Amino acid sequence: MKLAAFEELVLLVVGTLGDQAYGVAIKEMLREKMKKNPSIGALHSALYRLESKGYVTSSEGGATAERGGRRKKFYKITAFGIRTLSEVHQLRMDLAKGVPGLKLSLK
């Protein structure tokens, strides 16, 4: 299994957010879009795992006053990551086609 369910979600959000993907931003998006509210610990754990698997890279920067002057860790999706996402997605679609009554649309 290349990607766990939660990891996949996080990776998707990282891809979506592009340059702005860091801890709190990812958390907020997951909250709005997916109605999921992961703890900051779970989130960072997943991000570290994604990095160690090579799906994302990280860089530091963006210290703000709200953070008490502390820098953020930005995550960027890699080409490998994008490829893995599409593979996983494709797999899902193939399986979904076999379920009668399941209508899917891809925007």
Add this chain to the structure above:
Amino acid sequence: MKTIEPPRLARRILRWYCADEVLETLEGDLYELYEIRCRRYGKVVANVASFVDVISACRPFAFGKSNQLHITTTDMFRNYVKITVRHLSRQKLYAAINIGGLALGLASFITIMLYVQHEFSYNRSYPDVDKIYRVYQRQDGNTFLGTDYFAVMPAQLATTMLAEFPEVEHATTVVEATGLITHGDDHFYEKGLAGDARFFDVFQLPFLTGSPAKALVDPKSIVLTKTLAKTIFGDRDPVGETLQFLDQEGFHVTAVVEDASSTSSFQYTFIIQISFHDGYVDAMKRAGWNNNSFHTYFTLKDATRAKTVEAKFPALISKYHLPTDYKEYPFKDTFFVESLTDVYFHPNINFDLGLKGDRDMVYIFGVVALVVLLLACVNYMNLAIVRSIKRAKEVGLRKVAGAARRQLVIQFLAESIAIALLSLLVSIALVYLAVPYFGWLMERPVAIDFTTNTWLLPGLFGLMTVVGLISGIYPALVMSSLKPMDVLRVNGDVRLSGVSLQKALIVLQFAASFGLVIASLVIYRQLEFIKNKELGYDRANILTVRLRDFELRKKFVSLSNQWAQNPHIIDATISSHLPANISSSSTIKSRPESATPDLAIYQLSTQYNFLDLYGIKLIAGRNFSRAFNDTTGANYILNETAVRALGWTVEDAIGKDLSRGENQPRTVIGVVKDFHMHSMREPIHPLMIRFSEDRGGYFSIKIDPDKKQQVIEYLEKSIRNASPYPFEYEFFEDHYNRLYSSEARLGEMFVSFTILAVVIASLGLFGLAAFATGQRTREIGIRKVLGAGRAGIVVLVSRDFLRLVTVAVVGAIPLSWYFMHNWLRAFAFRIELEWWFFTVAALFMILVAYISIGYQSLRAASANPVDSLRGE
């Protein structure tokens, strides 16, 4: 602009576990989220959520690079072991003291816990033990030996309960049975029990041969335990054989059971059918109850119904209870039920079966054990820190070389667990030595047994780990928090905090030790006083023989005539009691006008030679004598206290009538000087001595001290000719000392505890001294350079500690005085608490303190200032 900050505690927790490389990001997120939540939900929710965040982030990713930890744990382990061994061998003295101190604490803890475990295990080895109960009663106002609770019940109670209470499943009547079992020509004096046919329904003992249902049905049956069966019958099957018990013949052995478990509070070697007891057979014939001599045990179908049964008793009592032969029965009785498992810890009850334990004392011992262990751990902690100061440089280097704080903590913890393991091994050896002594001290079969005690080995390992962790965590944290800058500095002295806690603990340890020294001293002095006090009778060279055989008692006159032939036998007498313990009492009227008997007076019956043999002084009138007609038993000798209690003087007592007008006259023919007929806890009570030559409990024989062995053999032969019972003899001196065996044991116990406490306290002080002296090496060096002599340095170093010890001692004086004063008050004859007790104890503690600090202060005084000031 002021930044809103998440709660400080949350941040501290985060900083504590989080690795540096992850900390910035996480903390930043924490701040940002806090600010967002404050806006959305308000401060309270934001605060709580921060804690949730911090706890949720406590995951492996936050602890540092995982690959780094893997390499370290396996490879570094060997290094840790090497370093630990190296350190221990370099600092042999400290290491030995550390291991020894911890071992001592562990050994005390384990020994006492084994005892506590044993105490709580009594009477639990029966199947369905939760359903086994017994009945006891209270006779309001009928106080005997300090309590009005009695363990004895009417004979018919068991069968009645079985008939009338549906909650009761089985019930049995039990009584003690002690006496001679005879098989052919062999006699065995045994202690056992007697039960009715339903005994084994209630007590499901393990049977080796025979069936429980039939074992005691026949009124002439007897069941033996394994060992007794072997003793009497060897390897033959005993079932079907016939035995005689006391004077009744024809008991058939119906079964053999396992020996009584060591956790059974009543020990027995046989169980005989209760019909041997005439009183029982008699009582069972009556419809109503008029006796209280038996024990009633029963089982409930449902253990929760115990109180229901208890509530039904009053109705039962009024239905069956007959008034006794007293003119009126003044004592209202109430029956209670009690679980078998509670019987052992119920000591204040009369006529109960078996051993009793004091629950409070067991708890106290448990607490003491814990305290001793804690003190040992604390001392260990102190000494470990002291040892580690020398290694501060090593710690600094490791940190510089990149060791994470976690690694250092693990290293120190591993070291302290290793030391704990060593201490455990040493302590197990100590426990093997201590347990038999402790068991003797407490008079219980405490044992260290890895085979039967299933939780012992894992428990000990668990203990070792916990102790290692507790003792090691503080030094580990302290050491790993040292900044390399501080320790690798050229100047060298490392400053550590926490000294005031250590000082407080030292004071406590010394105060406790002082108290124990006082207690030991006082107990010892009181025991000496008791041993040496003028008792009013002789103790030396008197052999006493216990008479259980009624026939033997009647043979006194012929036996004593025989003995008169032996030149080494000086005198002989027979008496109901020995002078040191006259336990039989009666009540008479103290004045002729008294309405009812209101004077408790003790009574002794004996013959002509008693007073001379024991050297009891006659101060008025005459002794029993063949010249007069004393054998009628109407003549009495009183002691001084009795005379006074009856309102007479010693001179005019002679010829007076004791009976105060009742039936037969009792004439006073003589008065003896008061002598101690009870333990020194009691004042001297009134005593009346009457005449009897063929009844009594003891022979007393005065013998030639040079021919002891010969005379004993002679007497044994002559008595064995007269009685099949075993020859039970004891020197009167030993008998007397046995009266105080519990005080003697108490004294022993206190001495042991005192030694333990003093050793632990001195270890503690040693550690503290090492620590504090180490902190002051530079100061001492400077002083020496400026011209201070050795003596001056010693005084300087010891001054602080002596102050501590003095505070401890002075503080402990009031409490120890109070406790010992109360203990002594229990004795009617006692020593006084003299001021020199306290002085001696105080000086002793100071001496101990000096010895503990001695090594340290001498070393500090002799240190070369060049070494200490090298760094400047």
